[in-house]
Amino acid sequence: MAELNANNRKNTLPLVKEKKGNKVLKFFNSQKVVPYIFVFPFIVSFAILTLYPTIQAIIMSFQRILPGQVEFIGFQNYERIFNQAFYKALTNSTVYMLLTVLILVTIPIILAMLLDSKLVRFKTFFRSALFIPALTSIVVAGVIFRLVFAESENAIANQIIGFFGFEPVSWQFNAWSGMLIMVIMASWRWMGVNVLYFLAGLQNIPKELYESAEMDGANLFQKFRHVTLPFLKPIIIFVTTISIIGGFRVFEESYVIWEGNSPGNIGLTLVGLLYQQGIQQNDMGFGAAIGVVLLLLIFVVSIIYLLMTGAFKRGDE
Amino acid sequence: MNRKSLSIFSVLLLSLVFVLTACGGGGGNSAEPASSDDTKVAGSDLENATELTFWTFAGTHADFYVNAAERWNEQNQDKPIKLKVENYPFDQMHNNLLMALQSGSGAPDLVDIELAKFPNFLKGDIQLESLNDLIEPELDSFIAERLDIYSKDGNYYGAPTHLGASVVYYNTDIMEQAGVDIDSIVTWDDYVEAGKKVVEATGKPMTTIATNWYGIWPFVAQRGSDFFDENGEVTLDNEKNIETLQFIDDLVNKHKIAEIAPGGQYHSEEFYGAMNQGSQASLVIPMYYMKDFTTYMPDLKGKIQIRPMPKWSDSDYQSVTMGGTGTAVTNQSEHVDLAKEFLYFAKLSKEGNIQLWKELGFDPPRWDVWEDPQMREDNEYYQYFHDDIFDILLAIRENVAGIRLSEYTPDVLTEIDTNIMHSVLREQNLTPEEALKQSADTVRQKAGSKE
Structure with missing residues (x-):
């Protein structure tokens, strides 16, 4: 019997193996599986570097954390959050978000259309010139912005406004000018990236549509309103969404300009508050609670925005 | 229509990723394992040398410790050390240390901790080694106020880097032009009168006030007051502090003999530039600012005289020990005793x-x-300033005030930075009393809610 079995095995084994190989290959080649294999590395890094810390942060937000002394304190961290500094930070972050969304959606569309038109020369030069700030170190940019907007009559910004007859301004010490510096810095940094998104969108618009619109007698504005804009809508929604998120999570711009604390908290942002309370003042549980509130805030605002723009509606309804 | 919902899904997913990254963003790169591209090593060629790591945030300190390690190795050939000094940006180093001590791994053997950050490391179970056995036998030789800053419950955790005695640096060019003899300035009232003469004669301010703690703490402490009492209760808004802030406010906004420091602080490019051009007659700041003078203000060489602070009518103090770095040994060190011995050698010994x-x-x-005769040997500081620097210090040795730190000192310093000085001096929309009360309440609220 044993011999027979062995024989059988000898005969059938290679066959099975081949079949198995096929099956494995088939399994990995099947349309249902392949996408998961491709996203697997991302999922892993997402889980380790993002999901785990997030869960940990939520747990920490209910704790008081000191070296060797970690204890659960219920909602005490959350009870302390809603104070003056938090509302100041919330206001600053919201104003910053609205301004950057406004600037970083409208101006890049115009720039992208210019770069896409036949009238402009040296397009590649302008394209890279616009993109370079995104690659610049934010710390270096901060040093330069600080010098440009320094509190001195000789600073570049004061010389420019002096040329138009204005008095020198203490840029880093007024609420309006502090916000202005942050918004200018963000606009300078992210303009090129958004231009690229819109350029890609513009290049997907079929040229025939413009031709037929022209034949119907549409002028420049009508072509923009009825052809360009509808085709750019998904891109606009995307860029606006990431600008909302980026606006709420602003930190670097404020940090490099004021190197920590700003006078009168004019540059305090939500993430800045998280950093100040959690790290600088060693109150990590409280910092984590601010982070969780920020997460909820961004989530709610983004969802509302996406609902309003109809991004959830199915196209065939 | 599948494609559309897919694209929306990806937008959502991306949003989620951004949102989540935002929350991780606070700590940012600070949680990454320690690595520094600015490392100096001493004693790497020695066999069986014990390796010690040292974190600092000042390049000049790094050189100092490397030199000390080389002297150590010459004198202690039986127990050589290989000292690896890693230099990080200020915030990053303190953040890294906080994470390392919190998580229980990754901390260096020795570390420089700045004064304003020090209270952060005295919370919870203290992760630093007590230095009492090094300090106590020679306590009488130190200005004790300086050591107390880095202590808690009778234990000393930090080795001081300097006394940091606050003094006044006078620009003699301007004072002579105004016809004021600086040695006639004994009290703060004299200082104000002298300031009026200076402004009248030269059009330049007597001094400038920083809008961070440099602009208030030395004055408050010199009067014998502070932001906390000996029980750790907040006294930020006590009578003396209100009067003192009123005095500073008057310098700027009533007598008009002081201005707000260019850039709002004494360590900014704007300030160095203006000071170097002789834009103000005097500056109240700790002694360690000598290094800043010689480095950033070469044009003032030979024109600066150091004097003790003018006196208040209700206090004898003529100086305050301010600012500064305490060097600590962490409990994660595998060679605590050796690290402490080296620390004594480098910073605590004669x-x-x-x-x-x-x-x-x-x-x-x-x-x-x-x-000590060695102290009197000529060097760049004597050349820049004058010869009797330490005679001045010796004369006021008994009258140096200390400062009191609390777990909530970082909170008070943040309030001073962001609210108090800004709204009182610059915006003038709060009186000193209102500003101090408001901030004191904020700190009390935080302290109260955590008990």
């Missing part, structure tokens, strides 16, 4: 204190070296 002056221009926290 020899170490003399080196602090020679190499860094710092006023040593040990007063028993101030008269």
Whole structure:
């Protein structure tokens, strides 16, 4: 019997193996599986570097954390959050978000259309010139912005406004000018990236549509309103969404300009508050609670925005 | 229509990723394992040398410790060390240390901790080694106020880098032009009168006020007051502090003899530039600022005289020990005893204190070296300023005020930075009393809610 079995095995084994190989290959080649294999590395890094810390942060937000002394304190961290500094930070972050969304959606569309038109020369030069700030170190940019907007009559910004007859301004010490510096810095940094998104969108618009619109007698504005804009809508929604998120999570711009604390908290942002309370003042549980509130805030605002723009509606309804 | 919902899904997913990254963003790169591209090593060629790591945030300190390690290796050939000094940006180093001590791994053997950050490391179970066995036998040789800053419950955790005695640096060019003899300025009232003459004669301010703690703490402490009492209760808004802030406010907004420091602080490019051009007659700041003078203000060489602070009518103090870095040994060190021995050698011993002056221009926290002949040897600081720097210090040795730190000192300093000085001096929309009360309440609220 044993011999027979062995024989059988000898005969059938290679066959099975081949079949198995096929099956494995088939399994990995099947349309249902392949996408998961491709996203697997991302999922892993997402889980380790993002999901785990997030869960940990939520747990920490209910704790008081000191070296060797970690204890659960219920909602005490959350009870302390809603104070003056938090509302100041919330206001600053919201104003910053609205301004950057406004600037970083409208101006890049115009720039992208210019770069896409036949009238402009040296397009590649302008394209890279616009993109370079995104690659610049934010710390270096901060040093330069600080010098440009320094509190001195000789600073570049004061010389420019002096040329138009204005008095020198203490840029880093007024609420309006502090916000202005942050918004200018963000606009300078992210303009090129958004231009690229819109350029890609513009290049997907079929040229025939413009031709037929022209034949119907549409002028420049009508072509923009009825052809360009509808085709750019998904891109606009995307860029606006990431600008909302980026606006709420602003930190670097404020940090490099004021190197920590700003006078009168004019540059305090939500993430800045998280950093100040959690790290600088060693109150990590409280910092984590601010982070969780920020997460909820961004989530709610983004969802509302996406609902309003109809991004959830199915196209065939 | 599948494609559309897919694209929306990806937008959502991306949003989620951004949102989540935002929350991780606070700590940012600070949680990454330690690595520094600015590392200096001493004793790497020695066999069986014990390796010690040292974190600092000041390049000048790094050189100082490397030199100290080389002297150590010459004198202690039976127990050589290989000292690896890693230099990080200020915030990053303190953040890294906080994470390392919190998580229980990754901390260095020795570390420089700045004064304003020090209270953060005295919370919870303290992760630093007590230095009492090094300090107590020679306590009398130190200005004790300086050591107390880095202590908690009778334990000393930090080795001071300097005394940091606050003094007034006078620009003699301007004072002569105004016809004021600086030695006639004994009280703060004299200072105000002198300031009026200076403004009248030269059009330049007597001084400038920083809108961070440099602009208030030295004055408050010199009056014998502070932001906390001995029980750790908030006294930020007590009578003396309100009067003191009123005095500072008057300098700027009533007598008009002081202006707000360019850039709002004494360590900015704007300030160095203006000061170097002789834009103000005097500056109240700790002694360690000598290094800043020689480095950033070469044009003032030979024109600066150092004097004690003018007196208040209700206090004898003529100086305050301010600012400064405490060096600590962490409990994660595998060679605690050796690290402590080296620390004593480098910063606490007589020899170490003399080196602090020679190499860094710092006023040593040990007063028993101030008269040492080695201290009187000519160097760039004597050339820049004048010869009797330590005679001045010796004369006021008994009258140096200390400062009191609390777990909530970082909160008070943040309030001073962001609210108090800004709204009182610059915006003038709060009186000193209102501003101090408001901030004191904020800190009390935080302290109260955590008990």
